[in-house]
Amino acid sequence: MKNEHRISRRGALKWMGTGLATVALYSPVPAAPDKGKALLKPIPSTGEKLPVIGLGTWRTFNVGDDRELMLARTEVVKAFFDEGGGMVDCSPMYGSARELMGFAFRRMDVPDTLFSAEKVWTRDGGKTREQVAESSELWGIERFDLMQVHNLVAWEAHLETLKEMKEAGEVRYIGITTSHGRRHGEMERIMERGGIDFVQLTYNITHRAVEERLLPLAREAGIAVIANRPYDGGSLIRGLKDGHPVPDWAVEAFDCKDWADFLLKFIVSHPAVTCAIPATTRVEHLRENMAAGRGELPDADLRRRMIRHVESI
Amino acid sequence: MMAEWRTYAVEDFIPFTPEVYFRMIERTNEAQWPLQFFALAGGATVVVLILSGRVRPALAVLSAAWFWSGGAFLIHRYADLNWAGVYFGWAYFAQGVILLGLAVAPWTPGGDRMARALDPRWLGLAVATGGVLLWPGITALAGGGWARAEVVGLLPDPTAVATLGILLMALKGWRLWAASVIPLLWCGVTALMLRVLEAPWAALPLASAVLVVAGMVWSAVARAPAAADD
Ligand SMILES: NC(=O)c1ccc[n+]([C@@H]2O[C@H](COP(=O)([O-])OP(=O)(O)OC[C@H]3O[C@@H](n4cnc5c(N)ncnc54)[C@H](OP(=O)(O)O)[C@@H]3O)[C@@H](O)[C@H]2O)c1
Numbered sequence: 001m002k003n004e005h006r007i008s009r010r011g012a013l014k015w016m017g018t019g020l021a022t023v024a025l026y027s028p029v030p031a032a033p034d035k036g037k038a039l040l041k042p043i044p045s046t047g048e049k050l051p052v053i054g055l056g057t058w059r060t061f062n063v064g065d066d067r068e069l070m071l072a073r074t075e076v077v078k079a080f081f082d083e084g085g086g087m088v089d090c091s092p093m094y095g096s097a098r099e100l101m102g103f104a105f106r107r108m109d110v111p112d113t114l115f116s117a118e119k120v121w122t123r124d125g126g127k128t129r130e131q132v133a134e135s136s137e138l139w140g141i142e143r144f145d146l147m148q149v150h151n152l153v154a155w156e157a158h159l160e161t162l163k164e165m166k167e168a169g170e171v172r173y174i175g176i177t178t179s180h181g182r183r184h185g186e187m188e189r190i191m192e193r194g195g196i197d198f199v200q201l202t203y204n205i206t207h208r209a210v211e212e213r214l215l216p217l218a219r220e221a222g223i224a225v226i227a228n229r230p231y232d233g234g235s236l237i238r239g240l241k242d243g244h245p246v247p248d249w250a251v252e253a254f255d256c257k258d259w260a261d262f263l264l265k266f267i268v269s270h271p272a273v274t275c276a277i278p279a280t281t282r283v284e285h286l287r288e289n290m291a292a293g294r295g296e297l298p299d300a301d302l303r304r305r306m307i308r309h310v311e312s313i
Numbered sequence: 314m315m316a317e318w319r320t321y322a323v324e325d326f327i328p329f330t331p332e333v334y335f336r337m338i339e340r341t342n343e344a345q346w347p348l349q350f351f352a353l354a355g356g357a358t359v360v361v362l363i364l365s366g367r368v369r370p371a372l373a374v375l376s377a378a379w380f381w382s383g384g385a386f387l388i389h390r391y392a393d394l395n396w397a398g399v400y401f402g403w404a405y406f407a408q409g410v411i412l413l414g415l416a417v418a419p420w421t422p423g424g425d426r427m428a429r430a431l432d433p434r435w436l437g438l439a440v441a442t443g444g445v446l447l448w449p450g451i452t453a454l455a456g457g458g459w460a461r462a463e464v465v466g467l468l469p470d471p472t473a474v475a476t477l478g479i480l481l482m483a484l485k486g487w488r489l490w491a492a493s494v495i496p497l498l499w500c501g502v503t504a505l506m507l508r509v510l511e512a513p514w515a516a517l518p519l520a521s522a523v524l525v526v527a528g529m530v531w532s533a534v535a536r537a538p539a540a541a542d543d
Contacts, residue, residue: 062329064393066336095328095394180320233324281330 036294038084041274043173044222045197050115052268053293054087055080055286056228056279062095070103072281077104079283081111083290089200089226089277090139091119091150092131098138105140116141117198117226119150119177125157132171146198148175152183155190163195173197179228181209191217200226203273205266205310206236215272224274227267231278237263240313247309254296260285264292266306269299324509329394331510337394338452338468339460341386345467349449352378352466356445356475360438363482368422371483375476376412378466379405386468401502405469408476408495415484415492422483433535436528437481440521444475455513470507470518473499477525485532493529497522 040049055077063069080088090097098118118135120128132147147162149155155176162174175198178187184201191199191214199218203210204227218225231237240259250256254265260278267276278289298306342349355374362371383405392398448471449462456462465471473496480492500522507515 059328059330062394063333064329064337064390066333066340069333069336093328093396095396180325182317182320281332 035083035291039268039293039295039297041268043197043224043274045173045224050224050275051084051086051113051293052273052275053085053264053290054089054115054117054226054275054277055085056277057088057090057097057100058094058279060279060281061090061097061100063100064096070100073100074104074107075283076280076286077101078108079286080290081108081113083287084113084293085290086113087115087117087146087226087275087277089117089228090135092121092135093119093150098135102138102140110141114141115145117146117148118144119148120158120162121150121153123154125154125161128158128161129165132165143169144171146173146175147171148177148198148200150177152176152178152186152190159190159196173224175199175224175226177201177226177228181207184209184214188213188217191221191223194221196223198224198226198274200228202229203227203267203270203276204230204232204236205263205307206232208307211270215270219272225272227273227276230264230267230276240310244313250298250302250306250309253302254298257291258288260288261292261295262306264289265295265297266303268293269297269303323505326397327395327506327509331512333394334510335456335461337390338456338463341390341468342460342462342464345385348467349462349464352464353445353449356465356471359475359479360441360445360482363441363479364438366423368483369416371479372412372416375479376409376416378472378476379409379412381466382469382472383409401469401499404495404499405472408492411492411495412476415488420488433528433532434482436524436531437478437483439478440524440528441475441478441482443521444471444473444478448474451514451517469499470503473503474518474521477521481525481528481532489529489532493525497526 039052041052042049060076061073063073077088088101090101092098116139118132118139120131122131132144136143147165149158149162159174159176162171165171166174175196176187176190177200178184179200179202181202187199187201190196199214201210201214203215203225207229215225217223237259240263244259246256246259246262250262256262256265264276264278267273278285280286280289355378359371359374362368362374383402387398387405388402392402445465449464452471453459453462463471465475476496477493477500480489480496484492500518504515504517504519504522507518
């Protein structure tokens with residue numbers, strides 16, 4: 001999202017404080033002028049807008065100290081920001097993915113559009129701050145935009161500390177995560193208690209259980225939603241790409257370019273979803289994924305048709 | 314809870330891609346070159362020592378294989394990719410201690426020659442030979458080149474497989490079972506991991522483990538000519 005007219009978020013934070021920076025972010029801008037306008041959605045608790053396609057890092061960014069692969073993944077990170085990317089989602093559970101983010105950021109200017117989403121993942125409820133500090137050192141950034149409790153591990157203690165940290169301005173947003181449809185009941189109770197800005201959960205065209213309760217609840221409670229496993233870990237898009245063309249009616253209706261466009265637009269067109277975070281090791285896939293964050297979104301009727309179509313394959 | 318468990322798949326526990334893992338094998342081999350030759354010679358020596366009835370020195374050399382592959386690979390490298398790597402490394406150290414303990418503890422290893430007739434120890438010899446001599450070839454041919462050859466003593470899989478064969482040749486009774494637990498568990502863990510990584514030889518660690526367990530049962534039931542005292 002390189003745009004001269006736009007006030008850099010980090011710069012603004014430095015000079016004007018969070019309030020003004022947020023105002024600056026209210027204005028939607030063309031992300032990559034030649035590629036079309038990036039679709040942005042607001043975080044309900046502040047109105048700050050985020051590009052609807054983010055970047056996951058599970059498996060894909062865990063390359064250890066393999067320099068060749070570290071450089072290759074750095075290209076993915078660069079392409080992500082070149083395409084106007086915002087949210088990068090990581091976790092202490094993802095092996096060396098946090099180190100990779102630091103490695104990549106030492107080879108580029110940390111982009112203004114970065115929305116850093118990390119997690120706390122330790123059974124020791126007293127180690128929240130320690131782990132956040134460790135992560136920010138590994139990423140090489142001063143503070144995270146979003147800190148989530150990974151898979152609800154020791155969530156009560158972690159959330160309490162995270163709330164304090166948010167009040168002290170040490171983190172901007174806080175949230176909780178789950179995946180694969182696990183522990184939805186508990187998630188629901190935490191959402192009902194309030195005090196969180198984000199939830200992260202699995203939502204894709206073949207896994208829609210969250211449409212029943214969690215997504216409506218998120219809307220009602222004003223909680224932003226990050227959809228993980230948008231390709232069901234990869235098997236979904238690989239299966240569809242293997243010999244199945246995208247249907248003509250989707251091309252006509254919203255200029256659907258490919259399966260990435262089809263699957264990601266399905267997710268982010270749900271009114272409760274703020275962004276989806278596909279992970280990839282490949283720049284060409286990254287560009288396909290980012291392209292889904294531009295153009296028209298399907299409406300409710302079309303979304304139903306999309307489901308029927310994928311179910312029929 | 315049951316419903317939640319059904320949502321877990323083995324791949325949820327493998328936090329890296331095949332490319333990363335097999336390049337790690339390759340990079341380990343590069344870093345340790347030319348240790349491979351010494352390790353191979355060491356593995357072959359262990360088999361020869363057992364065949365000639367010298368169980369204690371064989372187990373002592375074998376323990377070094379566990380310390381090395383646990384420390385230099387699992388803890389030093391693999392743990393970068395997988396938090397569980399540290400625990401796997403400790404399990405490898407524990408196995409090293411068990412083998413070293415058996416090498417120095419006061420008991421009387423049997424030194425009798427292997428019978429010509431059918432004997433579970435032949436099964437052990439087959440698995441040990443597979444682990445020491447065939448494993449590098451199989452992993453190189455099926456894995457994309459000699460740089461990816463997995464050699465006993467340096468990497469965990471051939472170390473576990475060869476050890477199982479060697480133990481079946483060298484021990485019997487409770488010592489055989491006790492010393493086989495960790496290598497058997499590793500064969501299960503690695504077979505699952507290799508399956509997720511789509512390695513063509515993913516079934517081999519499990520097949521080796523099944524063969525050895527069959528040999529262990531056979532050894533217990535038939536009370537074959539003793540390789541070692543109880
Ligand atoms: N509990 C939690 O907090 C939790 C749980 C699960 C996931 N997450 C987050 O959500 C993110 C996404 O989930 P995920 O990584 O499990 O699965 P995913 O994003 O659904 O799928 C990733 C796979 O899709 C493939 N892929 C990506 N773009 C593609 C394209 N355009 N064409 C073809 N294949 C493509 C990738 O392979 P290539 O490398 O070949 O592109 C990769 O194997 C994670 O990375 C993580 O950040 C969080």
